Every structure is written in C-alpha cells, then in structure tokens.
Amino acid sequence: MAVRIVLGAQWGDEGKAKIVDYLTTDSDVVVRYQGGANAGHTIKAGDLEFVFHLIPAGIVHQDKACVVGNGVVLDPAALFQEVDELESKGISVDGRLFVSDRAHLVLPYHKAVEEANEKKIGDSAIGTTLRGIGPTYQDKINRSTGIRVGDLLDAELLPEKIRANVREKNEILKQVYGVEGLEEVQLIEEYMALGERLTPYITDTSVYLNDAIEAGKSILFEGSQGTLLDIDHGSYPYVTSSNTTAGGACTGAGIGPMRVNEVVGVVKAYTTRVGNGPFPTELNDEMGQRIRDIGHEYGATTGRPRRCGWLDVVMLGLARRINGLSSMAVTRVDILDELEEIKICTHYERNGQRVDHFPGDLNVLAECKPVYETLPGWQTPTPHIRSYGDLPENARRYLERVSELSRIPISIVSVGPDREETIVV
Numbered sequence: 001m002a003v004r005i006v007l008g009a010q011w012g013d014e015g016k017a018k019i020v021d022y023l024t025t026d027s028d029v030v031v032r033y034q035g036g037a038n039a040g041h042t043i044k045a046g047d048l049e050f051v052f053h054l055i056p057a058g059i060v061h062q063d064k065a066c067v068v069g070n071g072v073v074l075d076p077a078a079l080f081q082e083v084d085e086l087e088s089k090g091i092s093v094d095g096r097l098f099v100s101d102r103a104h105l106v107l108p109y110h111k112a113v114e115e116a117n118e119k120k121i122g123d124s125a126i127g128t129t130l131r132g133i134g135p136t137y138q139d140k141i142n143r144s145t146g147i148r149v150g151d152l153l154d155a156e157l158l159p160e161k162i163r164a165n166v167r168e169k170n171e172i173l174k175q176v177y178g179v180e181g182l183e184e185v186q187l188i189e190e191y192m193a194l195g196e197r198l199t200p201y202i203t204d205t206s207v208y209l210n211d212a213i214e215a216g217k218s219i220l221f222e223g224s225q226g227t228l229l230d231i232d233h234g235s236y237p238y239v240t241s242s243n244t245t246a247g248g249a250c251t252g253a254g255i256g257p258m259r260v261n262e263v264v265g266v267v268k269a270y271t272t273r274v275g276n277g278p279f280p281t282e283l284n285d286e287m288g289q290r291i292r293d294i295g296h297e298y299g300a301t302t303g304r305p306r307r308c309g310w311l312d313v314v315m316l317g318l319a320r321r322i323n324g325l326s327s328m329a330v331t332r333v334d335i336l337d338e339l340e341e342i343k344i345c346t347h348y349e350r351n352g353q354r355v356d357h358f359p360g361d362l363n364v365l366a367e368c369k370p371v372y373e374t375l376p377g378w379q380t381p382t383p384h385i386r387s388y389g390d391l392p393e394n395a396r397r398y399l400e401r402v403s404e405l406s407r408i409p410i411s412i413v414s415v416g417p418d419r420e421e422t423i424v425v
C-alpha cells in the first residue's frame, strides 16, 4: 500500500501524465486535486494517444478508480467531452469515476470575465489558458458567489445561484469591460442538464479516499501545472490560482499529511514555460528554437509555443523544499540526445552576490543572472534503452550531476513518450 503524489517541479508540462500512467500500474485510485481544464495531460498507450484536461490520466487503465477532488474547479461540459471521447474509444468510466460534491463549478461567465480582463490589462496579462480557472477560484474564495458540484443536485437553489451570478457578472462585463453579457435562461437550462448527467458521479470523495486508504489501497495523486505555478510559492503573479504543490493534495482531496508516503517531482531534462513571466534560463536563440523543434514544445491545451531554456537547479531547490520531494522522475532526456553540449544553471548571481534560493520578488529575479556549468552531450539515441547502466556515459553524468546539485535522488528516467520508454533507477 502506498500513497504517492506525483507533481511538476517546474512550470508545468514536465511529462507528469506519462509518469502517472506508468505508476498507475501499481495504484488502485488516481486523484486530481487542483486546477481544472487548464491542464493538458498527454499519454500514449500503444497506438492510442489521449489528452486529458480534467479526468485523471489513470482512467485509461480500466481496472482503476479515478477521483476529481474538491480542490479542482470543474467545467462539466469539458468533463463530458472527455467522457464521450473515452467511450468512443471503448473505455467506460461508469462506476469508477468519482467527482467531489465540494469541487467548484466553472461557468461560461468565468471564461468571459477572464478573457475580457486579460485583454484589458494588455502587457501585464498573465497569459492564462482562458479556461475560467482564476475567476472560478475567485468566486470560491469570495464564498457568496461560488457554486459547487453539490449545488447541481438542488433544482431550486441552482437556478437562483446562477441567476444572481449572471446578473452580477453581466454588470461587470458591461460596466468594467464594455462587452456583452450572457443569457441566463439558457445557462440555467444547460447546467440543470449537466447536473443531471453528473449526478451518478457525485461523491463525498474525501470519505471515499480515506476509506480506500484504510482498506489498504494504493492511491496516486496526479498534480497538474507545476511548482513554479503555485499560487503561494510560484513566480507570482505569473502563476495559476491553485496550490500545485504537495500540500495542495491534502487540502484538495481531503486527506491528512501523515497519509502520504512519497512525493515524486517530475523534472523535464530542460525547462519550458508557457504564458508570461520571468524565466532566468530562457534561451531566446537558435538553441531555444532547436529544443522547441526537437521536443515539439507546443501547449497541449492552447497550442501556444512553449518558451525553452536550460535546467535550473535553483528552481529544483524550491521544488525540493516546498514539496519535500522523495525523488524525481527526469523526463524527455531523449530530446537532448543530439546536442553537443548541455548546460545546467547551478545558481544565480545578483549584484556580484551568489543567489541559491528562488526569490519571491520578481524585480529581484529579473536582476538574477544564471550561472552555468557546461557538460558534454552524449549524441547517441536513447529511446531504446531500458536500463540505467545502458545509458550513454555522458547522459548518466548529466543526470547524476543534476541529482547531486539539487540533492534529489532520481527514481525514474523517461526516454520517450511510450510507457515502455521508461527506466526505473
């Protein structure tokens, strides 16, 4: 029995879904605990490829249960799009998908307000995924305006809540942003119908999960986004609106911290970021473009080109500290296969002083210059390799140096998108 958290140690897109998919084999339940349809978790299983935004990637294993926890913000239409796609590929979710009654609902007005706001603030825009994530968490924290999954079960209260929200948001849309509002009757009908379809899945998932743990089941928590996008510990304000870090699994699923046995940080062998905000090791040159081309670094949710750069040990230090990482799974090592040289940022320098901790102040971060150690590349294909000892010597040297500098042991190395292209260390 094990309770494990798998989460991103960088700015998201680390290849978490592939690691979750791999580790699902010895888990009974897979859980999403934060974020919403802003995530894009891609997994390859044989000839089939799936991109999940809301349902835990573990759902493709037909004998596993999947939970969408209370910390997730749920867009029910997006959820059913995934359910329909899974069913069209012969995968049924009935009886094994559980959605928390306490998760908050994303409604179309959240997306409309977000889009209007991102446009209005122009150069200071966060560069969000426009999935309504921030405004939904805003309503959750606001309390009087939040609508939860459980509210879908109340045919009297739901129309009332939607009506009050539409009126308030329409006023904001018109008065503050000068854009058209939404039609309330249509929205109420749509969410009543979605509520009816969602009813069989609605569960007190904290009770479900704690019972499962007490029955000796293995639970895998699937983080979305990454540590540096955490609302408290990330590169604020260029972050998402949830706690993407290990503590988020406890609050976002309703389990106690003493239940967790292991926290695996997923680390891409280089760094990428989508959206705006600082990125000390970013490569705005040919090398950055080369990595983007080899790695097809374009967002799974928005299709935006990802910004690319070298691996940053200062960032990994933050991920190790905040999450209490037990180990790391290093992914996309194969993307570096052809490079002549590879750099690791060991620390930053600011005004002639060494900086080892990721600063909270973005103005300070903007003044930090990355200091690199350069290692020779291995210039040999790795996707066929299945044991750590068979990796080219320079690949092992690179991985071992990253582990030594970050003080995080490596548990898994991924050398390709397929399940088999995985090396357990």
Ligand code: IMP
Binding pocket: 011, 012, 013, 038, 039, 040, 126, 127, 128, 129, 130, 131, 132, 133, 134, 224, 225, 229, 238, 239, 240, 241, 274, 275, 276
């Ligand atoms: P939001 O989560 O849509 O509010 O976007 C906030 C920031 O998080 C933006 O920079 C997004 O690009 C980024 N972001 C959100 N979800 C993901 C993800 O799954 N991978 C990578 N970046 C993400």
